[in-house]
Amino acid sequence: MKKRILIRGNDAIGEGAIQSGCMAYFGYPITPQNELTAYMAKIMPKIGGVFIQAESEIAAINMVFGASLTGVRTMTSSSSPGISLKQEGISYMAACQLPGVIVNVQRGGPGLGNIAGSQGDYFQATRGGGHGDYRTIVLAPYSVQEMFDLTCLSFELADKYRSPVMVLSDGVVGQMLEPIHKDDKNVERKIKDKDWILDGCKGREPRMVRSLLLGEEELEKYNWELNNKYKRIKEQEIRAELYNVEDAEIVIIAYGIAARMGKQAVKEARRQGLKIGMIRPITLWPFPEQIVGNIAQKVNSILVIEMSLGQMIEDVKLAVEGKTKVHFYGRPGGSVLEVEEILDKLREISN
Amino acid sequence: MKKRILIRGNDAIGEGAIQSGCMAYFGYPITPQNELTAYMAKIMPKIGGVFIQAESEIAAINMVFGASLTGVRTMTSSSSPGISLKQEGISYMAACQLPGVIVNVQRGGPGLGNIAGSQGDYFQATRGGGHGDYRTIVLAPYSVQEMFDLTCLSFELADKYRSPVMVLSDGVVGQMLEPIHKDDKNVERKIKDKDWILDGCKGREPRMVRSLLLGEEELEKYNWELNNKYKRIKEQEIRAELYNVEDAEIVIIAYGIAARMGKQAVKEARRQGLKIGMIRPITLWPFPEQIVGNIAQKVNSILVIEMSLGQMIEDVKLAVEGKTKVHFYGRPGGSVLEVEEILDKLREISN
Amino acid sequence: MKKLFSYPDSLKKARFSYCPGCGHGIVHRLLAEVIDEFKIREKTIGIAPVGCAVFAYHYWNFDVTEAAHGRPPAVATGIKRVLPDRIVFTYQGDGDLASIGAAEILHAANRGENITVIFINNAIYGMTGGQMAPTTLIGQKTWTSPGGRKAELSGYPMKISEALGQLDGVHYIERVAVNNPENVLKAKKAIKKAFKNQIANKGFSLVEVLSMCPVGWAVTSVEALRWIEEKLIPVYPLGVIRDKSKST
Amino acid sequence: MKKLFSYPDSLKKARFSYCPGCGHGIVHRLLAEVIDEFKIREKTIGIAPVGCAVFAYHYWNFDVTEAAHGRPPAVATGIKRVLPDRIVFTYQGDGDLASIGAAEILHAANRGENITVIFINNAIYGMTGGQMAPTTLIGQKTWTSPGGRKAELSGYPMKISEALGQLDGVHYIERVAVNNPENVLKAKKAIKKAFKNQIANKGFSLVEVLSMCPVGWAVTSVEALRWIEEKLIPVYPLGVIRDKSKST
Amino acid sequence: MIKINIDQERCKGCRLCVIVCPKDIIIMSEHLNSAGYHPAIKIEEKEKDCIACGKCYQMCPEVAIEINKE
Amino acid sequence: MIKINIDQERCKGCRLCVIVCPKDIIIMSEHLNSAGYHPAIKIEEKEKDCIACGKCYQMCPEVAIEINKE
Amino acid sequence: MFEELIIAGYGGQGIMFCGTLLAHLAMEEGLNVTFFPSYGAEMRGGTANCRVVISREEIGSPMVKNPSSLIIFNKPSLIKFSGQLKEKGLLIINSSLVEEEIVKEGIEVIRVPVTQIAQKLGNDKVANMVALGVYIRQKGIVSLESAIKGLESILLLKDKEEKKNLIEINREALKSGFNY
Amino acid sequence: MFEELIIAGYGGQGIMFCGTLLAHLAMEEGLNVTFFPSYGAEMRGGTANCRVVISREEIGSPMVKNPSSLIIFNKPSLIKFSGQLKEKGLLIINSSLVEEEIVKEGIEVIRVPVTQIAQKLGNDKVANMVALGVYIRQKGIVSLESAIKGLESILLLKDKEEKKNLIEINREALKSGFNY
């Protein structure tokens, strides 16, 4: 039976992880995601899982690397500066094709910035802030319910594609409380036997997991293999919510918390007779390029709204390919988008 | 008088730094940039400068942060995995508006990858692999001469804009030897008195340098200020080489080492009667968007070549906005582009 | 009118943002007094950590920067090497110094950087809401050790000063506390010595200060004083851990 | 035919990529013999470092992964906590363990992780061409200390094992060398003990091995043996640094 | 004569000065300051007992106390 | 009888076995192996002197030596 | 219904508990609700406030800028937030701590000495419940009975020892406010 | 002129010095030149090779794939590279270490016992200079005199003690190759 409970966004991620069979969490405190680390500290010992407050974000991601090698479902979480520190580790995980969930509850940046919710890490998340040609799936929850749901999905996708998956949230959704529905299902907590895990070579040949490929063109070949995987993900895993786009003359494109302001603006605009719709990318990578591209052909213009100086807008423009005008309204540094200002911008555009 | 000397790419960066008055270098060994670290180890003590082999890349970038605070010209260098580790520090430098030069002699990735030259870190360099809305100027040398010249330029720009500047090179240009011309000018090694440096508050009010901005909308305001600076840089600092574009039907776009293969292909193609030209972005950020956009209107198609799975191509597409077709030929993981294959691709396109 | 005990010049007049009864304020004052007494305010550069003391630049009346979490020793190194005649110190919490910044402090110590380190050990992560620190005591309940720290899972209260004391680059390490007026005066003496060493180019000096965090320990300000006496000091004994000028 | 001394099962037949006279090969063999003797090959997971031993997975005949530079202790922690009945060890160079990975080893030690650490101290960065390591000797010429290491600039040969020995999470640390047959046998004994401790759930054990890098030291293979005896051992004395089972 | 001065706006009411004063000169007030704390106050009549030992000053985390001699 | 077996392809000619052998049984050869090293060889006539002390085995970085009893 | 509320005061005045309880009550009524907390720059103490949005429809931004109601526990909060209150908005003031007369026109002001009332009940920490009682009565989002039930169920989750006393006094505070 | 050369052998055979000296000589002649080193997976020893491109025009890729000339110091390198040599290319083989007969047709093969020659000169380490001497004579990129001058100026930069002896023997080796 689905229960309705009032829960904080950060806790909902923790609950999603637990419900997905996550058995090993490694994290380092940082605002605004501390409740998640604390949640795991409380729950993991109860379910026989592993909780370690690592000495740093770098240690945490490398512990995830280790745990993932054993086949267990594993997760780490942090916020912007801490995620920057994990970039080498994420690149290693992608290179070794190790599943694992990385949560970024974004705060204002750059530098120490502030602890408000922000969307300044889109580039980092979607372009791979780490080195080398790799991609991580990026899911962007816009409600506490999705904090739960997309966390569950992230574990599925991580295993399905042997890939690190990022949940890109922000301090607003992380800190807020909302009621969510959730099943209390029986979670299977056994390690699935995968054909690449390291658990001692009993009854089989020894295995190795590594990313150093020095043979001639060996690394190139491997990169093309990874690329094929990324293509498969692009074909199969794109998710987006369309809202009132059918007859829309202008569509707003927004993800995460910004999409809530966006939706409110759409409602308000509709009330005022403006034909506005919204596309909300749920997977940021892979980006719903075709969806945006197709809709771009039908509308007069597009308004991208972000809590940043404009990052996702590049993906939108890449999808739009000049077919329609792309406008921007954004506020960086953890300041909140105002519905009124979105409406102003919409009015400005529609003239 | 200009001397002609045979010098390794990595050493040329070191020499450029010395000639630019760099007085503090902090680095951690990593192939394929080790000669640069060793060069600084040798020279710095001789000129009364500071050389420290830091305990890690993270320590190195934070030492650069510290040295930069004093107003001195300062540099660090590394290769891909090490650059990933510096992302938090770079974000802090950008946030605190501290000048400093960061050299990335790219190798094959992701993960440990290999030590061949590669161009897999374009996204990281140009999009800010770190957190928050910030940009770093990125210069891409394509010869040993430019290793020298662009290093000199990077110090100028870093000071001019109070910003970290990245020299994005790769293992091929880093390892190769070529003759370069260089002036032996008299270098001024005194610290310039800047109005923001920390050197003790004698005769003035105490100063602080920080990036934590918790006041309401304080960080937003600061971000917009940074954004204005970035706009200024975009207006003033774009650099690109145009080669045979006047009558070209197809233009190749390539940077760094790939542009050498590209140029060779252009020559070869011209010999065979094909009207091919090339655009070589020298500043990757800011990207020569207008230049590419204008030329895109005149040519039949564009071929982007990169030693990666395709990263700069996004900037090209953003510049082209659907005005012409954008093709791609690339090899990831440190494999070298073949001129013959570029020609094949050109022929394929021109049909 | 003669001032007997009064606000030091090296502190600005701003109110601290610390909780009532927090030890940071006391140490700030000691620092400021020492800097006043050595008349080095105008050549001092302080490095604030990420931690409750992150706002130190609002309080300290000299040049101050803020380093990324755990990296003050690296930032200090960068400054001090370029400006060897300035006085450079870091101010770091136990999370900052002993956890994320363990490598940086270890190496600054081993290099014998001529800097002064003020290490505030309050056995907790204050700023982020009270998580376990490497120095948290066994059994101590924190946000991330809700059942109390267990040695089997989280290891032991970390004696980082003792570990650092093994490194040949270290000139001076002493552990002090600020839980009563007598200890406060001893703490000041140690801080003074750590700055004096730097002025005399003696190399790396560190003062570990056991400091109250009533909020993180969930006790009253007054109980926190006793908590230091009865719980912290037995695990982290006060006194000189290394002093090269005294060894032969 | 009776085999008196022969190739251990836990080594694959691949040729090592090490330079002639390199100590890594000797330690690989010792490791393999110990694993053979405990019959734990099929439940062992080894963690290779970034360093000359990065290719260890080509040589070790059991499950092996490669960790990012300096992070083997964190990777080992992740594995061991999930699979506490497997045998997990890290193999790390002095650059890996004492420089970039200083925080990770310090904290794995302090947590008392039940793992075994083989720490190859060759006083140099071998893989990257011979740069100064934290353990490089004063006066030693390397690529990044071309005039010889100077204490004023680069600090002192780092006694990381002694520093780690101060942490309560540590069960056992011993320093050995592989510069003559007798020392090799002692090294094996220490490695054996470090694995035995793990099997018996005793906690963190580390064996520091002073190991030849003739290329990095610019000496012949034979001279390298003497170099250890005459230069390294005086600075890094052999013997047990900590053994909880022996303390009271 | 010794003058004890407690900055009523800086004080956060932690009571540390109260418990260390050997002469019991300081007590907590009933009123709230603008930050919402009950600040410490001296008992005016007892001020003359002050021996200027500085203990209150040493322990005050807010550097809210000054001791002067007039 | 003790049999000394030195893998000529594994050997990298480091000479460590030569200097530790108490019976001077091992010397360096003149020929190159395929990796370009002069491998160590036993002096056939001296093999019988071998006391199977294992020192050569212990010191060989390439694990190129085996000592067997026939 | 669409209600946007800001509750503001010093840290330690139970602001957050007040807001989460209200959010919980709204959820139990089958409404949509968001709660968003916000702390000042002080580590502890200092100021604290939270925003609660209650609606039948899906809720957009949880970051209320112009609230329809305000519950104010101290003077700095009054200065900060009163200007943002919507026209015809509801302003509940803790008159025990805030003496100021309000200048703004066109709003409904209720001054309640919640701290004093709480002190009379034996613990000034329950001033928050007194204020919530007043608010609930004014807005009629839930009945007093439901509110008490909700309060009890939440307090039962706490692992405090003095659970029973706690429930008792909080319930009384809520009632006093409701019936003020 | 456009020359693409690969020099290959074991690490320690002076491959890199051979290539950089050639690059230096070409530069002194006013030509464009690139030098690119490459090492095997072995830490030291193992294989090593380098690529030198010499041209009057601006040079594109320094990563020679099909060289116009090859200098081969050992058997594995012969196996690896000989197939890549261009038609009519020049192949110089160190016949002291490589016995194989070459199968490939249409190339010019010069077999020189460079190691033996070097040994006769007193140091088999200068085999590289012998080979370079042969190469220079064949290609005529620089005169022997310029080559010797270049060699000397480069060796003078080294801070080795035995500089003089070093120059002496290297010069002789170069000559022997040239005059072979």
Ligand SMILES: Cc1ncc(C[n+]2csc(CCOP(=O)(O)OP(=O)(O)O)c2C)c(N)n1
């Ligand atoms: C890279 C990074 N990780 C984590 C944080 C979050 N953070 C801020 S302060 C802190 C710990 C503070 O504890 P401590 O150093 O003991 O100082 P205290 O607050 O106790 O004085 C942490 C983890 C951060 N800002 N940056």
Ligand SMILES: Cc1ncc(C[n+]2csc(CCOP(=O)(O)OP(=O)(O)O)c2C)c(N)n1
């Ligand atoms: C993040 C990162 N930094 C630097 C390097 C380059 N690197 C590879 S091995 C190594 C040091 C090796 O020295 P050590 O650990 O002492 O091992 P050894 O080779 O001496 O056995 C370095 C710096 C890297 N691969 N990754």
Ligand code: SF4
């Ligand atoms: S949380 Fe602790 S350390 Fe931080 S200000 Fe409060 S009392 Fe001080």
Ligand code: SF4
């Ligand atoms: S460089 Fe040193 S450590 Fe590395 S393989 Fe060679 S001898 Fe061994």
Ligand code: SF4
């Ligand atoms: S100086 Fe001493 S006696 Fe005077 S008030 Fe302070 S503590 Fe009491």
Ligand code: SF4
């Ligand atoms: S010690 Fe200071 S802050 Fe605490 S009560 Fe006394 S005066 Fe107030």
Ligand code: SF4
């Ligand atoms: S076993 Fe001993 S005696 Fe025999 S060859 Fe080896 S070292 Fe010599």
Ligand code: SF4
């Ligand atoms: S010790 Fe081993 S590698 Fe060295 S010479 Fe002897 S057999 Fe060869």
Ligand SMILES: [Mg+2]
């Ligand atoms: Mg602390």
Ligand SMILES: [Mg+2]
């Ligand atoms: Mg080493």
